[in-house]
Amino acid sequence: MVKFVAKDLNIWFGQVRALKNVDIEIKANEILSIIGPSNSGKTSFLRMLNRLNDLSPGFRMGGWLGFDGEDIRKIDICGLRKRVGMVFALPLPLPLSIFENVAYGVKMHGERRRPKVCALVEHSLKQAYLWDEVKDRLDVSAFKLSGGQQQRLCIARTLAVEPEVILFDEPCSGLDPISTSKVEEAMLKLKKDYTIVLVTNNVKQAARVGDRTAFFLSGELVELDSTEKIFTNPADRRTDGYIRGEFG
Amino acid sequence: MSNTQRSQKIAFFFLFLATLLILVPVGLIVVVIVQKGLPAINWQFLSDIPRQGMRAGGIFPAIIGTFYLVFGAILFALPIGLLAAIYLSEYAGNNPLNRIIKLAIVNLAGVPSVVYGLFGLALFVVFLRFGASILSGSLTLGIMILPIIITTAREALESVPQSFREVSLSLGASKWQTIRHIVLPNAIPGILTGTILGLGRAAGETAPILFTVAAFYLPRLPKSIFDQVMALPYHLYVISTQVPNVEEKIRYGTALVLLSLVLFMNLVAIIIRYNFRKRKKW
Ligand SMILES: Nc1ncnc2c1ncn2[C@@H]1O[C@H](COP(=O)(O)OP(=O)(O)OP(=O)(O)O)[C@@H](O)[C@H]1O
Ligand SMILES: [Mg+2]
Numbered sequence: 001m002v003k004f005v006a007k008d009l010n011i012w013f014g015q016v017r018a019l020k021n022v023d024i025e026i027k028a029n030e031i032l033s034i035i036g037p038s039n040s041g042k043t044s045f046l047r048m049l050n051r052l053n054d055l056s057p058g059f060r061m062g063g064w065l066g067f068d069g070e071d072i073r074k075i076d077i078c079g080l081r082k083r084v085g086m087v088f089a090l091p092l093p094l095p096l097s098i099f100e101n102v103a104y105g106v107k108m109h110g111e112r113r114r115p116k117v118c119a120l121v122e123h124s125l126k127q128a129y130l131w132d133e134v135k136d137r138l139d140v141s142a143f144k145l146s147g148g149q150q151q152r153l154c155i156a157r158t159l160a161v162e163p164e165v166i167l168f169d170e171p172c173s174g175l176d177p178i179s180t181s182k183v184e185e186a187m188l189k190l191k192k193d194y195t196i197v198l199v200t201n202n203v204k205q206a207a208r209v210g211d212r213t214a215f216f217l218s219g220e221l222v223e224l225d226s227t228e229k230i231f232t233n234p235a236d237r238r239t240d241g242y243i244r245g246e247f248g
Numbered sequence: 249m250s251n252t253q254r255s256q257k258i259a260f261f262f263l264f265l266a267t268l269l270i271l272v273p274v275g276l277i278v279v280v281i282v283q284k285g286l287p288a289i290n291w292q293f294l295s296d297i298p299r300q301g302m303r304a305g306g307i308f309p310a311i312i313g314t315f316y317l318v319f320g321a322i323l324f325a326l327p328i329g330l331l332a333a334i335y336l337s338e339y340a341g342n343n344p345l346n347r348i349i350k351l352a353i354v355n356l357a358g359v360p361s362v363v364y365g366l367f368g369l370a371l372f373v374v375f376l377r378f379g380a381s382i383l384s385g386s387l388t389l390g391i392m393i394l395p396i397i398i399t400t401a402r403e404a405l406e407s408v409p410q411s412f413r414e415v416s417l418s419l420g421a422s423k424w425q426t427i428r429h430i431v432l433p434n435a436i437p438g439i440l441t442g443t444i445l446g447l448g449r450a451a452g453e454t455a456p457i458l459f460t461v462a463a464f465y466l467p468r469l470p471k472s473i474f475d476q477v478m479a480l481p482y483h484l485y486v487i488s489t490q491v492p493n494v495e496e497k498i499r500y501g502t503a504l505v506l507l508s509l510v511l512f513m514n515l516v517a518i519i520i521r522y523n524f525r526k527r528k529k530w
Contacts, residue, residue: 052418057342082420092415095434105419108429154415161419 001028003165003195004049007064011044014058018044020219021063026165031187031196033210033227035203037242041219042199043089046167049197050084051077082109085158089170091150093142094157098134101142101153105161120160128156129186148179155186165195173201184209203243207231215239281503288501297467298478302487303494305467307502312469313382313477314451314509317461320386320473321393321450326443328390329397333439336398337405338427350402357395362455364392369459383473385461392456393446400445404438405431433524440521444514451510454481464490480506 004026011019018041026032026049034042047053048065051072065072067080082105094101102121111117121138125131130152134145142153151171158166168187172180187196187209200206206213207227214224215236223230223239234240292306299305336353340346368388378384408431416426454462462482470477484502487494 050418052414055414055417078420078422080420081418086418088411088415088418090411092411094412094415094430104416104429105421108416108419108421108425157419 002026003028003068005064005066005069006048007066009045009048009061009063009065011048011053011059011061013044013056018219019048022219022221024214024221024224026195026197027212028164028195029191029193030211031191031198031209033206033213034197034199034216035201035206035213035242036216036222038201039218040216042216043169044219045216046086046169046197046199048072049165049167050081050086052081052086082161083163084165084167085161085163086167087151087154087158087169087171089173091147091154091174093145093150093153096142097139098142098145098153099138102157102160105157109161120162121156124156124160125153127159127186127190128152129182130156146179148175148182151175151179151183152186155183159190163194165197166190168196168198168200170199170201172205180205203245215242217242278507281500281507284496285500285502285504288495288497289504293498293501294505298465299467302465302483302491303498307478307480307483307505309466309469310478310480310483310502311505311509313462313479314481314506316382316470316477317385317389317457317479318447318450318513320382321389322443322447324387324390325394325397325446329394329442330401330439332394333398333401333405334427334432337402338423338431353395353398355395357399360455361392361453362458364388365456365459367391368456373460379474380459380461380463380476381474382461382470382477385457385477385479386473388456388460389450389453392453393450396446396449397439397442400442401435401439404435404442407438408434436524437521440517440524444517444521447513447517448510451513452481452506454485457482480509 002025004024006022006024009019009022009024010017020041022045034045036042044053048061049067049072053059053061054077067075067084072080094104096104099121102124103117106117106120111120122131122135125134130149133149134140134153137144142150145153151174155166155171172183175183184205187198190196191211198206198209210227212224213227213230215222215230215234215238217238223234223236225235230239231243234243294306294311295308296306297309298307336346336350340349365388368384368391372378372384372387373380378387412430412434413426416430417423421429457479461476462479463476464486466476466478480502484499484506487502488499
């Protein structure tokens with residue numbers, strides 16, 4: 001099943017053209033890794049999928065982007081963002097307690113029953129491998145956690161609204177190897193229930209967790225194939241150059 | 249001592265000097281007012297009506313009057329100012345018209361208070377027929393402090409990090425939910441700062457209430473919002489310039505009460521703000 005389809009997708013921020021004629025399909029229950037050097041439009045593409053780019057001044061899009069066969073511009077935006085969650089590059093806890101961070105989205109979607117909220121919070125924290133570390137101090141400020149814990153808290157917060165797709169934008173860029181492997185472990189576990197799009201500037205990470213890998217360069221999708229193919233025998237020599245670390 | 253250390257010491261010295269230059273006059277004013285006014289303060293002064301042509305008795309009606317006026321002004325200006333600030337910071341785009349509007353509001357804060365007094369006279373007293381009343385005076389003071397409240401509240405809202413908004417929206421919260429649950433709670437300390445500034449200004453101004461509410465001599469308490477009242481700043485002006493042979497301690501006593509009232513109201517707001525700041529966690 002196909003989750004997202006982009007056809008001839010172009011986007012601009014004012015005069016800057018951030019994506020150029022991108023054609024891409026994202027399948028349900030896969031982990032799609034997106035790699036590419038800085039400024040290649042990875043984040044811009046990711047933020048298309050939950051329409052977060054709409055917040056940027058001067059944003060325009062051309063072409064077609066569909067989610068479950070529907071034009072993404074016609075879907076109710078809050079409903080879309082509930083179905084397509086996002087984990088940002090930096091850990092961004094809300095200025096609330098650990099519990100309230102995870103419960104935030106749930107409450108915003110109208111769930112008022114306390115036992116239901118508590119159950120969801122616990123389940124999400126367990127899915128994000130954070131529960132054991134925080135279960136005794138749920139009402140402490142989220143800013144008291146370490147960076148790696150905060151990032152897993154953000155994952156739990158995204159999971160709590162029960163999305164279908166999770167977008168990760170370089171979720172490990174600020175984390176140490178151990179925290180990184182915890183986040184990767186969580187992602188691999190989540191794969192069977194969610195579609196995951198992972199932007200990463202860590203080529204090895206893409207190789208470790210991605211089912212398929214896309215290579216972006218200057219706003220263009222250069223190549224998209226199975227991770228194995230991309231890392232052993234890429235069709236485009238620019239892809240080859242990038243994963244060998246020759247530029248970027 | 250190295251060069252950087254020396255220049256740091258010098259910079260520190262001048263910064264300290266500047267602070268001192270501000271503190272000394274303020275301190276002196278307070279000392280003089282307390283010294284000259286304290287002898288007048290007693291229970292009768294605070295709770296009695298003025299007697300013998302305001303040369304004796306108390307200033308209770310003026311205290312109550314100022315309290316009502318400030319309360320009314322905040323009651324009017326805070327909700328409206330906050331809504332306007334939310335609109336300007338969260339909904340109005342960044343186009344030239346909105347930039348002009350914001351600039352105009354900032355500049356309105358600098359309009360002399362007597363202009364607001366005339367405006368209040370024309371609009372509330374005459375045109376809307378509220379007469380010289382607490383209602384007219386409160387509304388006039390409210391309009392005078394609106395720019396302060398709007399500007400500080402807008403700045404407080406805008407200083408809430410954009411990333412919090414993005415996170416909230418990315419979880420599927422609506423724009424209003426984001427404002428209501430994330431932006432507003434984190435802007436409250438800043439909003440209260442604006443309220444404090446507005447409060448102090450509303451309590452201390454004479455010109456806006458001169459034409460719209462203040463009574464020269466009215467030794468009883470108001471019964472409704474359509475009554476005139478005495479007010480501390482105007483009363484102070486009257487007994488200092490219009491009534492001969494008022495004892496000095498009564499004048500300074502009145503000033504001391506006005507000062508204390510403003511400080512007291514500020515203190516309440518500062519305590520509320522402190523409690524919110526303590527909860528702020530980033
Ligand atoms: N909100 C925005 N406003 C203006 N220009 C933007 C905006 N977002 C992205 N751009 C521009 O789009 C281009 C692509 O940026 P993008 O953030 O997608 O790159 P990236 O591949 O994620 O890079 P990095 O690896 O550094 O995160 C850049 O030239 C950037 O300046
Ligand atoms: Mg990026």
